[in-house]
Amino acid sequence: MRTLLAIAIAGLIALPAAAHEYTVGALKIGHPYSRAMPPAAPTTGAFFSISNSGKAADKLLGASSPLASSVELHTHLNDNGVMRMRQVEGGITVAPGETLKLAPGGLHVMLLGVKQQPHAGDKFPLTLKFEKAGDISVDVKVEDGSAMPMPPHDMPMPH
Numbered sequence: 372m373r374t375l376l377a378i379a380i381a382g383l384i385a386l387p388a389a390a391h392e393y394t395v396g397a398l399k400i401g402h403p404y405s406r407a408m409p410p411a412a413p414t415t416g417a418f419f420s421i422s423n424s425g426k427a428a429d430k431l432l433g434a435s436s437p438l439a440s441s442v443e444l445h446t447h448l449n450d451n452g453v454m455r456m457r458q459v460e461g462g463i464t465v466a467p468g469e470t471l472k473l474a475p476g477g478l479h480v481m482l483l484g485v486k487q488q489p490h491a492g493d494k495f496p497l498t499l500k501f502e503k504a505g506d507i508s509v510d511v512k513v514e515d516g517s518a519m520p521m522p523p524h525d526m527p528m529p530h
């Protein structure tokens with residue numbers, strides 16, 4: 372009885388209440404979001420957390436979306452006080468037990484050749500490709516980016 376109860380409680384906790392998260396294998400993708408960009412902007416970023424509850428490291432190898440002609444993994448580097456984006460070579464590793472946050476000003480998924488900028492409140496599909504866990508499709512929610520004093524890309528934002 373006690374075991375059953377424990378399982379029931381564990382099940383409840385694992386339920387994605389109102390949260391916007393996805394599970395693939397040992398990985399959990401938390402709250403994929405983007406920020407609204409000017410209509411003519413050719414790029415946008417996607418951000419989310421990756422939690423690895425497995426015993427082995429996994430690696431985000433790449434991503435794709437019908438919204439963009441290509442999708443890259445990027446990071447920001449501080450180059451003598453200037454934040455620059457650079458493509459991440461070889462993928463983004465998530466260690467066992469780690470929760471990695473992709474966020475503005477740091478690691479992010481970069482959508483290039485965006486055919487039509489989504490508006491705040493929209494969502495768009497993004498497929499993430501992991502070395503071990505395989506592919507997972509998530510909906511990226513577009514949040515209002517108008518409060519940002521600079522292009523959303525170049526500034527960290529508390530989230």
Ligand SMILES: [Cu+2]
Binds near residue numbers: 446524
């Ligand atoms: Cu970028």
